[in-house]
Amino acid sequence: MADETGAPGVTARPLPEQRGSGRPTRLPGAADGVRLGVSVVLLTAGIGLSLVVIGTVVVLLGPEFLLWLDGPVVRAWQTVFVAIVIQGIPFLLLGTLVSAAVSAFVPAWVFTRVLPGNPALAVPVAGLAGAVLPGCECASVPVAGSLMRRGVTPAAALAFLLSAPAINPIVLVATAIAFPANPHMVLARLAASLATSVGMGWLWVRLGREEWLRLPKGPAGHAPRAGRLEEFGTSLQHDFLHAGGFLAVGAAAAATFNVTVPHSVLRTFTDSPWLAVPALAGLAVILAICSEADAFVAASLTGFSPTARLAFMVVGPMVDLKLIALQSGTFGRGFALRFSTATWFMAVACSALVGWWLL
Amino acid sequence: MAAVKRNFQVLLLLLTGAGLLHIALFSDLYLRYVKPGVRPLLIASGVLLVLLGVIAAARDGLPFSRDEPGHGAHPGHDDHGHDHTKGPRIAWLLYVPALLMLLFAPPALGSYTASRDDTATTSAAGTFPALPAKDPVALSLSEFSSRADWDTGTSLRGRTVRLTGFVTPGTNGTWYLTRLIVSCCAADATALKVEMHGATAPPPDAWVTVTGTWRPTGRVGTDSARPALDTATVERIPEPSDPYKDLPRVTAP
Numbered sequence: 235m236a237d238e239t240g241a242p243g244v245t246a247r248p249l250p251e252q253r254g255s256g257r258p259t260r261l262p263g264a265a266d267g268v269r270l271g272v273s274v275v276l277l278t279a280g281i282g283l284s285l286v287v288i289g290t291v292v293v294l295l296g297p298e299f300l301l302w303l304d305g306p307v308v309r310a311w312q313t314v315f316v317a318i319v320i321q322g323i324p325f326l327l328l329g330t331l332v333s334a335a336v337s338a339f340v341p342a343w344v345f346t347r348v349l350p351g352n353p354a355l356a357v358p359v360a361g362l363a364g365a366v367l368p369g370c371e372c373a374s375v376p377v378a379g380s381l382m383r384r385g386v387t388p389a390a391a392l393a394f395l396l397s398a399p400a401i402n403p404i405v406l407v408a409t410a411i412a413f414p415a416n417p418h419m420v421l422a423r424l425a426a427s428l429a430t431s432v433g434m435g436w437l438w439v440r441l442g443r444e445e446w447l448r449l450p451k452g453p454a455g456h457a458p459r460a461g462r463l464e465e466f467g468t469s470l471q472h473d474f475l476h477a478g479g480f481l482a483v484g485a486a487a488a489a490t491f492n493v494t495v496p497h498s499v500l501r502t503f504t505d506s507p508w509l510a511v512p513a514l515a516g517l518a519v520i521l522a523i524c525s526e527a528d529a530f531v532a533a534s535l536t537g538f539s540p541t542a543r544l545a546f547m548v549v550g551p552m553v554d555l556k557l558i559a560l561q562s563g564t565f566g567r568g569f570a571l572r573f574s575t576a577t578w579f580m581a582v583a584c585s586a587l588v589g590w591w592l593l
Numbered sequence: 594m595a596a597v598k599r600n601f602q603v604l605l606l607l608l609t610g611a612g613l614l615h616i617a618l619f620s621d622l623y624l625r626y627v628k629p630g631v632r633p634l635l636i637a638s639g640v641l642l643v644l645l646g647v648i649a650a651a652r653d654g655l656p657f658s659r660d661e662p663g664h665g666a667h668p669g670h671d672d673h674g675h676d677h678t679k680g681p682r683i684a685w686l687l688y689v690p691a692l693l694m695l696l697f698a699p700p701a702l703g704s705y706t707a708s709r710d711d712t713a714t715t716s717a718a719g720t721f722p723a724l725p726a727k728d729p730v731a732l733s734l735s736e737f738s739s740r741a742d743w744d745t746g747t748s749l750r751g752r753t754v755r756l757t758g759f760v761t762p763g764t765n766g767t768w769y770l771t772r773l774i775v776s777c778c779a780a781d782a783t784a785l786k787v788e789m790h791g792a793t794a795p796p797p798d799a800w801v802t803v804t805g806t807w808r809p810t811g812r813v814g815t816d817s818a819r820p821a822l823d824t825a826t827v828e829r830i831p832e833p834s835d836p837y838k839d840l841p842r843v844t845a846p
Binding site: 276277306307309310312313314315316317318319320321323324327467470471474475476478479480481482483485486488489492493496521522523524526527528530531534563 | 600601602604605606609613616623625626627631634635637638641642645648649652682683684685686687689690693694697699700701702703704705706709776777778779780781783
């Protein structure tokens with residue numbers, strides 16, 4: 235993926251308007267120095283300006299504002315926000331590495347040969363293939379985007395998007411460790427997650443419309459070798475910054491809920507099994523916990539039925555605030571909202587069925 | 594202007610990488626946000642981001658290297674639709690966590706989070722292994738709480754224990770010795786609280802080591818049992834570098 239301002243592979247070219255600013259031709263080293271100098275000066279100016287603005291606000295609003303800024307709510311918000319972002323960054327980076335590698339080095343025919351031509355058959359294959367990407371949900375969004383870009387049918391790519399963070403070996407082992415007394419939980423999680431992702435893939439085959447999906451465009455992949463390496467670097471940088479920005483949005487939303495909504499609200503739902511399942515499924519959306527950790531959180535939610543905890547673990551990797559933000563960035567907001575809503579209901583239904591059957 | 598924007602992106606990569614290295618490689622600050630096991634991933638990500646930034650900077654700074662074969666032969670590069678303006682613009686938000694990590698490093702979660710959380714213990718009632726004979730016996734908060742709540746063998750009776758945690762104010766002048774337990778990152782912190790009796794409350798969020806004796810409340814093995822301690826001494830200690838590390842929870846046999 236490249237764009238006019240974001241991708242060095244495009245914009246770093248010696249465009250006439252950049253270099254023709256009246257200065258004499260320079261040596262590369264000097265150009266480097268000048269540009270670095272310019273950005274340092276601009277950053278300093280930016281920081282200075284923000285300090286002036288903050289100072290003015292502080293002077294105008296007085297000490298109450300300072301107290302509030304240093305208050306426990308804001309400090310807790312900052313901590314949770316940074317925690318979600320840095321927990322996500324390694325996996326986001328892994329995801330963008332894989333997706334950039336797919337874009338730059340894997341030819342399109344590989345996918346057409348591996349996946350069945352019939353979308354209805356390709357969906358379960360792609361769902362099962364999700365087991366091979368070890369990572370949490372931050373990694374799967376860019377990879378699914380690059381799969382679509384390489385001509386994989388959207389239904390299959392979406393099934394992969396949903397199943398990859400839920401059924402990979404790391405997550406399943408974590409689930410087994412978190413529920414030592416209940417080995418069925420691992421099986422139930424695998425079955426319900428797979429059922430949800432394949433179900434959503436089939437739903438897309440049946441009802442999905444291409445115009446909802448703002449397909450990510452990107453490098454065409456027909457460049458010679460040197461170009462491909464550069465393409466790899468370009469799409470890596472662009473995808474990471476792009477998705478990183480959306481990760482920050484999602485983390486901010488999740489941190490806000492985390493800090494303001496008291497968990498005791500949930501306890502009112504423990505009594506009724508009909509309310510407990512959607513309540514924990516809703517909590518999974520709000521908390522936005524990494525899929526490798528959510529089993530431990532689910533285990534600590536005592537008082538809830540096993541089925542409700544299963545719903546927490548099935549929904550969490552597929553629908554949560556940071557994921558909705560990441561998906562809007564990659565596929566468009568209209569798609570992300572529709573898809574996440576449908577996935578949430580599908581996941582709750584599958585968890586309820588599997589929980590009733592296995593737990 | 595385009596060049597400036599691009600430099601800010603390169604700077605963003607460098608700052609994010611430097612921020613990660615600052616909290617994970619050059620200090621223990623990362624323990625305020627995530628578990629110790631994530632450290633290698635954070636360091637690797639930091640190194641990779643710095644490398645990416647340096648490469649991008651070098652590419653931007655060396656215009657001669659642009660004349661490679663195949664370059665400029667990407668018609669697809671120049672005319673994409675949607676994400677031209679959106680991508681970079683949203684990326685600016687990444688400056689917030691990057692600068693927070695690099696400059697401010699928000700503190701570990703404390704009494705505010707703990708006071709909002711109502712705890713639930715996971716053990717079931719039963720007898721626990723005997724405690725070491727020597728008093729005072731140092732226990733993690735999770736172990737003390739489990740024994741206080743569930744130990745029908747009442748191994749805590751008559752023993753002097755030493756507990757460590759931070760202070761969370763309660764209602765009506767009570768206070769709790771508290772630990773936050775994190776399974777993955779600070780977003781999933783849950784609180785362990787032990788009610789303190791017989792000492793005036795230190796300031797909120799202060800870290801203390803307390804010795805005292807178990808104060809039975811309610812019937813052991815039921816929900817009415819709440820961990821509580823009659824305190825003998827309260828000693829202020831510095832905040833530990835790994836604030837979420839409590840010893841492993843003791844499970845009933």
